[in-house]
Amino acid sequence: MELFETLKVNVPNVVHETIDGETILLDLKSGNYFSLDGAGAVIWEFIDKTGNWGEVINIMTTANQKQKNNISNAIENFVKKLVEEQLLVKTDVGVKSVETPDLTKQLVDAAGDFKIPLVNKYSDMQDLLLLDPIHDVDEKGWPESKDNQPES
Amino acid sequence: MSKNSNSPFPNKSQELLLQAALLKGEPMKKAWNEWKLAVDFEKDIAYASFRMLPLLYNNLHTQGVKDALMPRLKGMYRKSWSNNHLLFHKTAKVLKLLHSNEIPTIVMKGIALTIEVYKNYSVRPMADMDILVPLAQSGKTIDILKNEGWILQNEQYLEFNLKYGRSATFHDSEKTELDLHWHPIFEAHDNISKDDFWDSSVSLEVAGEKTRAFCLTDNFFHTIVHGLRYNPEPPIRWVADAFTILNSEDCIIDWNRLLRHTKKFRVSLQMKDALNYLIENFQAQVSRNFLEELDKIKSTFSDRLVFHHAKKYGDDNPKTVYEKLYSVYAAYLRQSKHTGLWVQHIGFVRYMHFRTKEKPYFRILIYYSSLLFKKTKKTKIKPD
Numbered sequence: 233m234e235l236f237e238t239l240k241v242n243v244p245n246v247v248h249e250t251i252d253g254e255t256i257l258l259d260l261k262s263g264n265y266f267s268l269d270g271a272g273a274v275i276w277e278f279i280d281k282t283g284n285w286g287e288v289i290n291i292m293t294t295a296n297q298k299q300k301n302n303i304s305n306a307i308e309n310f311v312k313k314l315v316e317e318q319l320l321v322k323t324d325v326g327v328k329s330v331e332t333p334d335l336t337k338q339l340v341d342a343a344g345d346f347k348i349p350l351v352n353k354y355s356d357m358q359d360l361l362l363l364d365p366i367h368d369v370d371e372k373g374w375p376e377s378k379d380n381q382p383e384s
Numbered sequence: 385m386s387k388n389s390n391s392p393f394p395n396k397s398q399e400l401l402l403q404a405a406l407l408k409g410e411p412m413k414k415a416w417n418e419w420k421l422a423v424d425f426e427k428d429i430a431y432a433s434f435r436m437l438p439l440l441y442n443n444l445h446t447q448g449v450k451d452a453l454m455p456r457l458k459g460m461y462r463k464s465w466s467n468n469h470l471l472f473h474k475t476a477k478v479l480k481l482l483h484s485n486e487i488p489t490i491v492m493k494g495i496a497l498t499i500e501v502y503k504n505y506s507v508r509p510m511a512d513m514d515i516l517v518p519l520a521q522s523g524k525t526i527d528i529l530k531n532e533g534w535i536l537q538n539e540q541y542l543e544f545n546l547k548y549g550r551s552a553t554f555h556d557s558e559k560t561e562l563d564l565h566w567h568p569i570f571e572a573h574d575n576i577s578k579d580d581f582w583d584s585s586v587s588l589e590v591a592g593e594k595t596r597a598f599c600l601t602d603n604f605f606h607t608i609v610h611g612l613r614y615n616p617e618p619p620i621r622w623v624a625d626a627f628t629i630l631n632s633e634d635c636i637i638d639w640n641r642l643l644r645h646t647k648k649f650r651v652s653l654q655m656k657d658a659l660n661y662l663i664e665n666f667q668a669q670v671s672r673n674f675l676e677e678l679d680k681i682k683s684t685f686s687d688r689l690v691f692h693h694a695k696k697y698g699d700d701n702p703k704t705v706y707e708k709l710y711s712v713y714a715a716y717l718r719q720s721k722h723t724g725l726w727v728q729h730i731g732f733v734r735y736m737h738f739r740t741k742e743k744p745y746f747r748i749l750i751y752y753s754s755l756l757f758k759k760t761k762k763t764k765i766k767p768d
Contacts, residue, residue, distance in 0.1 A: 244592050247469050249505070252445060252458065258466055260473045260591075265466055361467060365460045366429060373459020 238283040239315065240323040250277055257319055263357040265375060266319065271342035272310060272349030278335045279320065284327040285311045291336055295343035303346055310349040317351065391695055392612045393661055394620040397422045401433050402620060405440040406627050406666065412447060425453060432618050438464040439507040439624060465506040468498065469591075472505075474560055475513040476591035478529075482517065485528055489595045490516040490585055492565065492606065496597035499588055501629050508621075512553075512561035518578060522546060522566035529554055534562060544739055548719055568598070569609050571690070572650045574721045580648075584641070601638040604629045605645045608658045614698030626658065627666050639674040650721075652681040653691040685725060686717045693718075712739070 241248065248257040255273040257266040268276050271292075279285050289307050293300045314320045354360055354375050365374040394402055400422060403415035423429065429437070441457035475495060482489050490496075494510035502508055517525045523546070530536060534554040545552055550567035567573040568581045585596040598606060604626060611622020629635055646655045656678050662668035683691075693714035702708040716735045720728050 247505075249465060251461065256462055256465065258469050260469065263470070357466065357470070361463070363463075365463050366426070366434075366456060369456065369459055371455055373455040373457070374463045375459070 238323050238327055239279055239285055239320040240283055241280050242318050242321045246319050265354040265357055267352040270347055274335060274338040274342055275349060281330050281332055282328050283323055291339045292343035295340040296346055299346055306348045313351045392614050398433055398620050401436055402623050405436050405443050432620050435509050435621060438509060442507050461506045464509040468505050472591045476593040479593045479595050481532060487517050487521050487525055491590055491595050491597055492516055495590060497625055500597055501632055512563055514563045516565040516568055519566045570718055571609055572721060573719050575648050600629055600635050601641045604637060605642055608655055609651050612654045612658050613694045614696060616700050626662055630668050639671040643674060643677050650687050652678055653683055653687055684723055690714055690718045
């Protein structure tokens, strides 16, 4: 899959919100629900603000030279997955020049203790919405049911 | 002060939950700790409280509370966020359809409050969309929705509802509920003129579709009037809505407008009760002048009866013949002008005539007498 230089959130089909270090996303067209946590949530926010996913690799590999290749590949795979799921799409508008000191610091921190960012996908929203969020869920809370695990 | 369960006011544990969900600092922490002791999270969360949990999570999280229950509360917040976005998306499609047919719309209740007041898609879970259209276009709107596949519920009452009611309910194939309103409130809607509520409405966007919503003052008015009715499942959400409106950074209540509405739609008793509750339990900041003016309003027989019925029976299903007859009478008075006792009662005969599908008057009398007779017979039979 070709990755474009600048990407943007696929609005209005995709809505998203970051709560307490976790980004939740909903594709209104397909009804698929996604969750990104740890470095994934920060990377998402950075791309949402700037469109510049290449800069994510620059910041994180500069911060952790030892794992340069590992980080670079993991981020590329992560972004590819987001594009594949049509959560991010190509944009002709160039990189947005936005000051993001907090996000940059969070990317640097995430690079120091690097964990591969994952896209957790939950594809049957009708079933998910029927889950009782007190009794049918595991200790992480909805949408993690006691029985099922997300597709990654 | 908390009221008992047979009222539109929260009981003690619901009040603690509301305080934990709405207040800041120590009062929030105290209420949160007391609520956890008062309820069994695995067993005791009834629907009214359940709907408050995303708001509770948001308030606790923003104030840095750590607790073993937080992940599950966060799950409810996520679920509400997803559900609401799907509902907003569907609402936008309905609005677009109506606008393409040149029908102006106002979104009411949860959708409007989410965008205008809470500014957060998670904290106010909702199960349906409420859309207001002008009375003159209600028939056309119903036809458009039906043609689009929305199924009108209780169609046999439509004619009666268009004359004496305020709304109709539709479902789609996915069981999404749409409440179509042609009057924003039930109370004294005989007094509504076509510009009321529309004149101060504000523009709003629902999932990209432009529509309108009540101004904050009208939303506050609507929240109180709609909320202050007894329900077996106490509608405690009105407390959270009213409190949040009053405490919104950009909220300036137009007390004169609120007073005009209160007088015009005959709800001074509801307004007084609700504001006293909010002042006493949530330290709500209410204009002193408004409260003084409220005290000066003289209530009529109809005002008192409608208020009494709302608080005691409200939206509960009548269980006895007496309750049924009382509810029919209160429903009639509720939508009437509340003044001119004789004129009203002539209107009541007309209302009953229409309600019973224009059967001859003597058959209406026989019908209600038979209800009483059946009841008497039933009470005579004793179990073995």
